[in-house]
Amino acid sequence: MKRRISSGSRPHKPRAALQLDRAPVTASPADVHEVAAGNPFQSGAVNRNGLNGLSQCGTVGLSTGTFHVSAVQPINYVIEEVEGLLDPENKTLLRGVVPDSFPSRLSLDPCQPGERRLVVIDDNVYRIYGAQLREYFNVNGVEATIVPLPTMEANKSFDLVYEIARQAEAFKLNRRKEPIIAIGGGVCLDVAGLFSNLYRRNTPVIKVPTTLMAAIDASIGIKTAVNFENRKNKLGTYCPPLGVFIDRTFLRTLDQRNISNGAAEMLKMACVKDAPLFHLLEQNADQLRATSFQDKVASVAMRRSIQGMLEELEPNLWEHILCRLVDFGHTFSPEIEMAALAHGDELLHGEAVNIDMALTTQISYARGLITAEEQARVIGIMQRFRLPMWHPVCSPDLFLKGLKDTTKARDGLQRVPLMSGIGCAVFVNDISPAEIYSAAAALQTFAMQRSHCFAENSSIVAASAKLAVPV
Numbered sequence: 035m036k037r038r039i040s041s042g043s044r045p046h047k048p049r050a051a052l053q054l055d056r057a058p059v060t061a062s063p064a065d066v067h068e069v070a071a072g073n074p075f076q077s078g079a080v081n082r083n084g085l086n087g088l089s090q091c092g093t094v095g096l097s098t099g100t101f102h103v104s105a106v107q108p109i110n111y112v113i114e115e116v117e118g119l120l121d122p123e124n125k126t127l128l129r130g131v132v133p134d135s136f137p138s139r140l141s142l143d144p145c146q147p148g149e150r151r152l153v154v155i156d157d158n159v160y161r162i163y164g165a166q167l168r169e170y171f172n173v174n175g176v177e178a179t180i181v182p183l184p185t186m187e188a189n190k191s192f193d194l195v196y197e198i199a200r201q202a203e204a205f206k207l208n209r210r211k212e213p214i215i216a217i218g219g220g221v222c223l224d225v226a227g228l229f230s231n232l233y234r235r236n237t238p239v240i241k242v243p244t245t246l247m248a249a250i251d252a253s254i255g256i257k258t259a260v261n262f263e264n265r266k267n268k269l270g271t272y273c274p275p276l277g278v279f280i281d282r283t284f285l286r287t288l289d290q291r292n293i294s295n296g297a298a299e300m301l302k303m304a305c306v307k308d309a310p311l312f313h314l315l316e317q318n319a320d321q322l323r324a325t326s327f328q329d330k331v332a333s334v335a336m337r338r339s340i341q342g343m344l345e346e347l348e349p350n351l352w353e354h355i356l357c358r359l360v361d362f363g364h365t366f367s368p369e370i371e372m373a374a375l376a377h378g379d380e381l382l383h384g385e386a387v388n389i390d391m392a393l394t395t396q397i398s399y400a401r402g403l404i405t406a407e408e409q410a411r412v413i414g415i416m417q418r419f420r421l422p423m424w425h426p427v428c429s430p431d432l433f434l435k436g437l438k439d440t441t442k443a444r445d446g447l448q449r450v451p452l453m454s455g456i457g458c459a460v461f462v463n464d465i466s467p468a469e470i471y472s473a474a475a476a477l478q479t480f481a482m483q484r485s486h487c488f489a490e491n492s493s494i495v496a497a498s499a500k501l502a503v504p505v
């Protein structure tokens with residue numbers, strides 16, 4: 035139900051006396067119309083129990099002492115591909131909030147000259163695009179305060195949230211009219227998202243992903259997070275963005291390691307859900323990597339990835355369903371990623387996910403769920419993207435610790451997605467320690483034998499084209 039402020043020209047009706055002894059009031063269509071047409075507190079609309087009869091909880095609690103509250107919050111946001119986002123002629127980034135919309139909706143029209151925006155941006159991205167961004171707002175007459183922050187994994191903590199909050203206070207942000215704009219990789223968007231959810235209990239945020247990882251994954255769902263006590267993403271919320279604008283040309287300045295990092299999440303969707311995407315990656319991996327996802331094939335691959343991801347996320351935004359295909363590669367990886375970070379030899383998020391995928395693919399092969407040839411095809415794509423399959427911190431004990439923690443988060447069952455063919459998966463609850471020891475040993479031996487090959491980061495071990503990992 036939409037409420038609008040009216041000029042108050044409707045005739046005044048006397049305020050109804052509060053009647054505690056009568057049945058719950060149900061709003062009649064006429065009442066609802068009345069509420070919809072004007073502000074009930076200003077325009078003389080009838081004032082009945084519970085926001086003019088719109089309350090669902092009734093009055094039964096007055097006699098029983100038990101009150102039931104039930105409400106539904108719609109989720110409504112848009113993810114748009116945009117060309118030339120920082121071209122001053124392109125007004126996309128100036129779009130604001132539809133007045134009084136709930137949940138806040140992105141307006142179609144740009145803000146007016148003289149209006150303001152608070153922009154939170156990854157400092158590396160700012161170094162490259164800062165001048166262009168300033169010019170963009172200047173030409174459009176928008177007063178922008180741009181806050182570059184070192185939004186890297188090692189800093190992904192609440193301190194960054196506080197820093198944005200301090201900047202927002204200094205800016206005197208008006209959350210009804212001034213969405214914040216977050217520009218950067220997954221770390222920047224996760225942190226800015228958490229801030230936006232906490233500031234005045236919700237301030238709309240527009241997300242502009244500048245890495246492949248953020249464009250196909252981190253920006254498009256509703257999760258926000260920071261790391262806590264050396265635990266990955268332990269503090270976070272569910273908070274939809276106002277909108278997400280993806281301009282692929284940002285990827286031109288991204289280094290190859292970060293391109294491959296994003297490709298790992300794309301491979302994840304291909305392995306367990308999307309065989310055509312798998313073929314596409316298989317046939318075009320070298321070109322996609324070399325061109326930093328700038329050509330037509332890249333556009334198809336990115337759209338398929340986003341589509342697949344949203345098919346899984348949209349019906350399960352709050353993750354109440356615990357068997358999630360998008361968790362492929364995410365059972366052991368949080369532990370691997372944080373251990374590598376503490377070790378001082380950082381693994382990127384997608385790299386840790388890739389090690390997890392290599393391990394679980396080996397388990398699938400050992401269980402006879404996939405053939406040696408299928409396993410080799412997966413490894414072949416990983417290798418062509420120069421993705422690691424091992425890291426010095428890896429050990430069966432670390433993997434077991436990761437499985438234990440993930441099992442706890444999945445309410446006591448492992449619910450591990452395992453490939454059962456190209457583009458399909460099954461969920462299992464019975465991975466044993468012996469299986470993990472065996473798969474880890476096979477993977478480590480295989481990776482060590484090929485350690486001279488393909489590692490983007492010299493201390494990370496990648497595997498070569500040899501087919502199935504022997505058990």
Ligand SMILES: NC(=O)c1ccc[n+]([C@@H]2O[C@H](COP(=O)([O-])OP(=O)(O)OC[C@H]3O[C@@H](n4cnc5c(N)ncnc54)[C@H](O)[C@@H]3O)[C@@H](O)[C@H]2O)c1
Pocket residue numbers: 156157158159162185186187190218219220221222224244245246247248251252253255256257258259267284285286287288289292295382383384
């Ligand atoms: N919320 C979610 O659902 C979700 C999903 C996936 C990943 N994540 C999170 O995302 C994070 C990883 O994101 P990421 O891989 O984007 O890492 P990142 O944000 O650390 O960015 C990677 C690096 O690229 C630089 N960079 C960003 N854009 C650039 C550009 N256009 N040109 C040059 N350099 C650029 C950054 O400064 C940084 O050094 C992890 O913390 C992970 O937990 C969240």
